[in-house]
Amino acid sequence: MPIVDSSVTILTLWAVVGYLLGSIPFGMVLAKFMGLGNLREIGSGNIGATNVLRTGNKTAAALTLVLDAAKGAVAVLIARMFAGEDAAQIAALAAMLGHCYPVWLGFRGGKGVATFLGIMLALSWQVGLACCLAWAIAVAVSRTSSIGAIAAAAASTFLLILLGYGQGFVLGVVLTLLIFWRHRANISRIRAGSEPKIGQKT
Template identity: 65%
Template sequence: MPEILSPLSVLLLWAVLGYLLGSIPFGVVISKLMGLGDLRAIGSGNIGATNVLRTGNKAAAFGTLVLDGGKGAAAVLIARAFAGEDAAQLAGLAAFAGHCFPVWLGFRGGKGVATFLGLLLVLAWPVGLLACLTWLAAVALVRISSVGALAASALSPLWALVTGNGDTALLCALLAVLIWWRHKENIARLRAGTEANVGRDSRDKKAE
């Protein structure tokens, strides 16, 4: 982790701002604006891009993916510009927590994968790029989105170390633990061989 230079009050401020930014439920907002209904009553009830895709609207899913990733990136960039690297990492973590536990939705949010990738791409772009490539490779190999998320998060601390971004390794490890915990139901289905494949209609399944 980076050297802590900012006062506690400054760090707390950026944690709160990062959380509020991360808690914006773009999937829910986009689905309503595009007349797709309440996303929480569709498929898995998740607010992320994977569940938006179950509405059949690829544009809405892509918009959700970009905005969910963008809010993680924005939290890091803004905190870095006004406070420093220590605040940037904390704001990124808080944005991730905001997506997973948004106050506006009774703390029932998404699984944070897009936000995770977005914040890593601006926090340490080599780590973010390798995490994205890991996700793509895993999904291309097994055609299961959750496997990509689990692989990308699990390997991110290693990518931080091998690319010379060791100060982000602890954050990557913490985010990986949270992502695996958020995917505990997916992991159970993977063990049972019932996890849905990418592109398969799984509106009635509790997939990611």
Template identity: 60%
Template sequence: MTLLLWTVLGYLLGSIPFGVLITRAMNLGDLRQIGSGNIGATNVLRTGNKPAALATLLLDGGKGAVAVLLARFIAGDDGAAQLAGLAAMAGHCFPVWLKFKGGKGVATFLGTMLSLAWPIGLLCCATWLVAFYLSKISSVGAIVAAASVAPWTLMLGRTDLTIVALLLTLIVLWRHKDNINRLRAGTEPKVGKKKA
């Protein structure tokens, strides 16, 4: 029952669509009708409002972190914390309030990993930055960072996190399947350029 409770609470936290709420509050329009229609920070940036995009990034990352930290603090169980973080990720990507059409989960993924094990979270952030810097493509940073998390857990001896890391990776890759197809076709846009 405890694990079920933290799964539900994690999902509900993760399903809060901060990108939609922020753009609506700032009169930037319906985010689902802008750019890619995604509810994450990258699409908020397409409105031209950098503070709104930054706020979305931090709040989306915070959802995963808060879910993990609350479960760890109250339940005192790392299993509950992992489950809450995974559920928050699922909530962001498949929110019930938006007919299960959510974001791609990169910020929530990073927030979850930073709170589960901050050294691994920092390594994932660094991996994202390096991949993005070299490619100038946001999705490349996300895909490479997600793919790196399970190897990081093994290299740092946190095998207790490997399964949840793999599950988070699968969610990120699934949510980026269209980006992966465009990367294969050579049509994925670089940041600052329109889609081909």
């Protein structure tokens, strides 16, 4: 019994660490630091890189993308280093939830695309690169950020199996469903033909 309790305690600890890392709102921080205004009052009101781009500052958008991806990757890598693969997957899910539902922002966070890609890169760099490629191709063809996100998420679970990280299957399914849930309004607009293109003001 003590071994089980210890394992649960360790996994809970890494869930907390992952959530706290994921909940850092880099888009909000950078927008404020660079004098770009309140992201809640710009474009879609989202805190992610796509909405930061609507401020017209490409550097801020790029930094937001990189930092949001990095926090997901760091959560996975440090959990794996100190506590193993189970902890890495728990930290991954917690980081994603932290980004989407940060306590500091009243649980109103981003849609998790960059964090999702960072997580995939850290879990398996081959899977991560393939997901990034799926995202890039979909965005290049559609010029629509949400379509890229949906394409990458939809491909990720299959890629986890095909590229040798089958132990991440359940996590992949959960993250994919979360991406789809966070993009439910986008999916409705895509169907209606009213989803804005990248850089277009909403």
